[in-house]
Amino acid sequence: MxxxxxxxxxxxxxxxxxxxxxxxxxxxxxxxxxxxxxxxxxxxxxxxxxxxxxxxxxxxxxxxxxxxxxxxxxxxxxxxxxxxxxxxxxxxxxxxxxxxxxxxxxxxxxPPASGPAGPLALAAVDHERDLPGIKHVGEVAKTYYLKQAVEQGFDDAAFLDRQGRISEGTIWNLAFWDGSAVVWPEAEMLRGTMMGVVSRQLERLGVPQRVREVRLADLPELSGAVVMNSWTPGVPVRQLGTVALPAAPDFVALLHRAHEAEPPTAP
Structure with a gap:
């Protein structure tokens, strides 16, 4: 078959x-x-x-x-x-x-997919998607900036809006860890279904979550970062732009545990 x-x-x-x-x-x-x-x-x-x-x-x-x-x-x-x-x-x-x-x-x-193992290095790119709240087709910029990032030695790219806020990746949502809570970036973006699943399960697990503006200058104060999409609830990010990010295996494991807590259903 x-x-x-x-x-x-x-x-x-x-x-x-x-x-x-x-x-x-x-x-x-x-x-x-x-x-x-x-x-x-x-x-x-x-x-x-x-x-x-x-x-x-x-x-x-x-x-x-x-x-x-x-x-x-x-x-x-x-x-x-x-x-x-x-x-x-x-x-x-x-x-x-x-x-x-x-x-x-x-x-x-x-064929089924599970995403890259990581950790990933993401280039920081000034870009705002059109109609960011809709998952629409024909977005040439996502592949273009991925290509540019790889040519510069990165694995993929993350976007900064005109206010300098980190919003999302090419095909990813981003999540950060501040040592006690999951931090979701505040910016115009596509709210992914994986992000929705993880967020509601974290709430049920009693894990604190915050939504705040995150800029490149804020990254040194954070304790880890991941990207997530329909493939996976968390791939670790080791670098965003020129900023190195610490490994956070417990954070990644927490996100995967939240995902596993969501009961799968048949259509």
Whole structure:
């Protein structure tokens, strides 16, 4: 059984249906790791797709329809996969969205992933994403700045907004440890589903959390940092810009424990 499945609105997608999407860029998506047919934070993924659809297209499909499409794609592949659900309109780009046109849902699965082991060195880049609260496609800057960072000897890049605040990574959220609490950076960013899962489980575990502005000058006072996304709840960061960060294995272990505390569910 192949791990690569492509479904459009719950059915296997044809080449003719996929061809118009080759250069399309007005869409949003969510990404998840599925193990044994289940994923963590399903409610957060559904809320992400629902909110972005209303914002971009003026309407959203019912959650149960989305779940039906996810189930169909997962039933066609193995139990452990990476999953992408992308929402777009067949009305196309460069036209005003029509609320009477239902969005389409493209679900793709592929081999499971767990992210890099780290620790990572991140270049500090001045950049603010367009529509940062939406996980949308076509963001050339993320890959461009990753490429630039690697050419400079880093592993990836983190973004600084125009106020000099650290916001997020190319495809990551950032979290810091101040010795007693998890620190989430205050800035415009995409709130990741992994970030949501970890945050609510940390609350249930009684772990203090704070949201505050974090700048490069603040890093020496912090006791560790990680990046997280749908692959993993925490990859250690050893350097951000020119600032070295201490190893924080207990912090990383705490985030993984919080993730494991979230019960996985089937769509």
């Amino acid at each position: 192949t791990s690569s499945v492509v479904h459009l609105n719950g059915q296997p997608a044809t080449a003719d249906e996929l061809t118009p999407l080759a250069f399309a860029g007005y869409a949003h998506f969510t990404a998840a790791q599925v193990r044994d047919g289940r994923l963590r934070g399903l409610d957060l993924h559904l809320a992400r797709l629902r909110g972005a659809s209303v914002e971009m297209f003026g309407r959203a499909l019912p959650d149960e329809r989305i779940r039906e499409y996810l189930r169909a794609a997962l039933a066609a592949g193995p139990a452990d996969v990476s999953l992408l659900a992308t929402v777009y309109s067949h009305a196309g780009e460069f036209v005003p969205p029509r609320a009477d046109v239902e969005p389409n849902v493209l679900v793709r699965t592929g």
